[in-house]
Amino acid sequence: MHISTVSRTFSAPHLVNPETRNRVLACAEQLGYRPNRAARALITGRTYNVGLIVADIANPFFPPLIKAAESQARQRDYHIFVADSNEDAAVEEDLVRALAKQVDGILLCSPRMSNSLIELLSREVPLVVVNRAIAGLPTVVMDVAQGARLAVEHLAGLGHRSIGLIAGPRGSWTSKEIRRSAATATRAADAELTVIGPNPPNEHGGAATAEQVLRSGVTAVLAYNDLMAIGLIEGLHALRVRVPEDISVVGIDDIALSRLIHPKLTTVATPAAAAGRAAVDMLLAHGDDRRTTAHASLQTELVIRDSTGPGPDPHSHADPGYAAAAAPDAVASYAKE
Amino acid sequence: MHISTVSRTFSAPHLVNPETRNRVLACAEQLGYRPNRAARALITGRTYNVGLIVADIANPFFPPLIKAAESQARQRDYHIFVADSNEDAAVEEDLVRALAKQVDGILLCSPRMSNSLIELLSREVPLVVVNRAIAGLPTVVMDVAQGARLAVEHLAGLGHRSIGLIAGPRGSWTSKEIRRSAATATRAADAELTVIGPNPPNEHGGAATAEQVLRSGVTAVLAYNDLMAIGLIEGLHALRVRVPEDISVVGIDDIALSRLIHPKLTTVATPAAAAGRAAVDMLLAHGDDRRTTAHASLQTELVIRDSTGPGPDPHSHADPGYAAAAAPDAVASYAKE
DNA sequence: TCACCTCCTGCAAACGTTTGCAGCAGAACT
DNA sequence: AGTTCTGCTGCAAACGTTTGCAGGAGGTGA
Numbered sequence A, B: 001m002h003i004s005t006v007s008r009t010f011s012a013p014h015l016v017n018p019e020t021r022n023r024v025l026a027c028a029e030q031l032g033y034r035p036n037r038a039a040r041a042l043i044t045g046r047t048y049n050v051g052l053i054v055a056d057i058a059n060p061f062f063p064p065l066i067k068a069a070e071s072q073a074r075q076r077d078y079h080i081f082v083a084d085s086n087e088d089a090a091v092e093e094d095l096v097r098a099l100a101k102q103v104d105g106i107l108l109c110s111p112r113m114s115n116s117l118i119e120l121l122s123r124e125v126p127l128v129v130v131n132r133a134i135a136g137l138p139t140v141v142m143d144v145a146q147g148a149r150l151a152v153e154h155l156a157g158l159g160h161r162s163i164g165l166i167a168g169p170r171g172s173w174t175s176k177e178i179r180r181s182a183a184t185a186t187r188a189a190d191a192e193l194t195v196i197g198p199n200p201p202n203e204h205g206g207a208a209t210a211e212q213v214l215r216s217g218v219t220a221v222l223a224y225n226d227l228m229a230i231g232l233i234e235g236l237h238a239l240r241v242r243v244p245e246d247i248s249v250v251g252i253d254d255i256a257l258s259r260l261i262h263p264k265l266t267t268v269a270t271p272a273a274a275a276g277r278a279a280v281d282m283l284l285a286h287g288d289d290r291r292t293t294a295h296a297s298l299q300t301e302l303v304i305r306d307s308t309g310p311g312p313d314p315h316s317h318a319d320p321g322y323a324a325a326a327a328p329d330a331v332a333s334y335a336k337e
Numbered sequence C: 001t002c003a004c005c006t007c008c009t010g011c012a013a014a015c016g017t018t019t020g021c022a023g024c025a026g027a028a029c030t
Numbered sequence D: 001a002g003t004t005c006t007g008c009t010g011c012a013a014a015c016g017t018t019t020g021c022a023g024g025a026g027g028t029g030a
Helices: A003-011 A018-031 A037-044 A062-075 A089-100 A115-121 A144-157 A173-188 A203-207 A210-216 A226-238 A272-285 A329-336 B003-011 B018-031 B037-044 B062-075 B089-100 B115-121 B144-157 B173-188 B203-207 B210-216 B226-238 B272-285 B329-336
Strands: A049-054 A079-084 A106-109 A127-130 A139-142 A162-166 A192-196 A220-223 A248-253 A266-269 A295-298 A301-303 B049-054 B079-084 B106-109 B127-130 B139-142 B162-166 B192-196 B220-223 B248-253 B266-269 B295-298 B301-303
Touching: A003 A018, A037 B037, A049 A062, A049 A089, A049 A272, A062 A079, A062 A106, A062 A272, A062 B079, A079 A089, A079 B062, A079 B079, A079 B089, A089 A106, A089 A115, A089 B079, A106 A272, A115 A127, A127 A272, A139 A144, A139 A173, A139 A272, A144 A162, A144 A173, A144 A220, A144 A248, A144 A266, A144 A301, A162 A173, A162 A210, A162 A226, A173 A192, A192 A210, A203 A226, A210 A226, A220 A226, A226 A248, A272 A295, B003 B018, B049 B062, B049 B089, B049 B272, B062 B079, B062 B106, B062 B272, B079 B089, B089 B106, B089 B115, B106 B272, B115 B127, B127 B272, B139 B144, B139 B173, B139 B272, B144 B162, B144 B173, B144 B220, B144 B248, B144 B266, B144 B301, B162 B173, B162 B210, B162 B226, B173 B192, B192 B210, B203 B226, B210 B226, B220 B226, B226 B248, B272 B295
Parallel strands: A049 A079, A049 A106, A106 A127, A127 A139, A139 A295, A162 A192, A162 A220, A220 A248, A248 A266, B049 B079, B049 B106, B106 B127, B127 B139, B139 B295, B162 B192, B162 B220, B220 B248, B248 B266
Antiparallel strands: A266 A301, B266 B301
16 A cells, blocks of 8 residues: 555545545555645645734634634634734734735735735735735725715714814725715714824724714714724713713624624624635635735624713703713613613 | 746845845836735745634623734734624634635634544644633643632632532633532532533623522532623622622633723732733744644733622621612722723 | 556655754864 | 864755655446
8 A cells, every 4th residue: 555545545545446546545544544734735736834923813703703714614624823923014924924824815904004915915825915906916895985975974863063083093995085085074064074094903902092082072983983982981981971872882793792892883894704704715715816806895784872972962062061061971871781 | 028927026135136126126017916825825825814703802801812813813914804603603614624724724712613623623723722721732721720720719718618610611621620629629618519501601601690699598609600700790789689798700711891880890910911822932933844733821810809798707697688788889890990 | 468448556756944063164272 | 294273165955845756555447
């Protein structure tokens, strides 16, 4: 029984006599033999692994995306290696390079690198970019522009005329996109937009803007993501500002957490799981013909909960009176359920 | 210039003449050459990768552990591959096997497999087990027994005599440990323990137990983790039960979220980041002498916040009166800050 | 009987590195 | 001058697979 027969038993079973095959399998079972994927990869060039690089694994936006990608990959006998870039472009580049030869392709989620660097890297290893539009590469994006527009229209409809935007981190395409769309939408609604940022895209980043938001005089805020929106609400609470009575807050992402806090967060739902699946499909689809570039843009949707309320009464110009705020605000939102 | 010289330039630079080395590096730079880690691994047997398998990447307990492990590994030029077992023992086994030959070792976090299977797998690839004590293997555990004891003593000190325990998933060592310790501590405090479970270890699992908790008549509850505690609080709210006025709730883990909800969660802080670092150290320490078995047990700590309050008045045997609950409870906790 | 075909198996090269060994040049010692 | 040592480089085997090619056994049709 030659090694090549063993090899074929595992990689091309139809080429070997059923009887021989069984003997091989029995033997393998007994010896605990399993083909060495690294050695296989060396000659075939296919590792059956895909890399998945995210900016921050602690951001609850990513886990559903990761899980969806994982299960999609598993169906095709692929495994996913997740890595966390810590919101750092340099680490990101290092990770891509390290992963390059051990995977068949990489899913780059919310990259912080420059477009040109990404294009450069894409010549070393197949890349699918998530949450960023780049012309020459396969990409999966959420239609956050639509989401931001819906959010602004919702706020304008409630009577808000001065709206704040808590921007995300500097390198983020999504943040730019939201800003662009929110600016257009506010103008159309005859309202005014105040941009605050850039900020780190987590609850601390959100909380840190509370004072600035208050000073700016806006009556409603759209945040780059839910985590920042939640942080902001915390920060505002600490300043004795009520949400949504004094200021309305809208997030983006619809993470699980946004339903667990009070007031429950009004937010733009982004289909993270669908994005994970789409990205894997895109990467594995054109197995060999590299230079295919697909683009997917996924629908977003406004989920109205309890963190948004009517804007200021247009007839009264009274002091909002934060100091006097002692009403049992949270109870109000419990009562709503 | 021979390939072996190139090889040495990268893997043992001191063996090659500085001048030659520079020529090689210049050439490599120009050609965009990078050593193929898979091929290197084939012959050296070292991949400079480590695997990290978690039960559920969406559980906020894990990300800090993962991030700590990642940064610790990066310092030693290792990369971490994260995989999610979906709380499924079979997937877990499959992942270990798939990873086995592509990594130098695996960190098994909160495994759901049986001890015997884990021992079996540890003969194929170096394993460090986190959140489970197994005699023959290197392990990192949190001292949840101590944490559970502190929690029960805290509740007993507040006057609670009937305490509930929301158990975790079936295969979990931590859950057994908490149960054991809580039972001892309640007995010592002359109180009574009601165990509810097993349950899925997420917010839905917690919320699903709300009715059962209420029926059981306990006045305080210790949950297997924060996510379940938070879910339970939600579930109780929906039933018009106030926390902590009617029922006190304690979680375990101290995830970031536990500070963002109202009432802020009293919980047992487990040092997840330290565990991640310790596990990586343990795996990489005895690089070659396999059969070393270290055991680390990390201190836990009770963090008292707003979800626990005094037990029922021992003199009155009145109906707790859930229906009448309309007090501005959350405001009380805002005021505390 | 011969030619041909199908099914299966063995052979050997190849993938991209690492590494023990040997060899060579020059320096340093005796 | 002879010996030994040091510093560097080349050679070739090895890691564990895959795969094109060749060949043998047995069947089928002429």
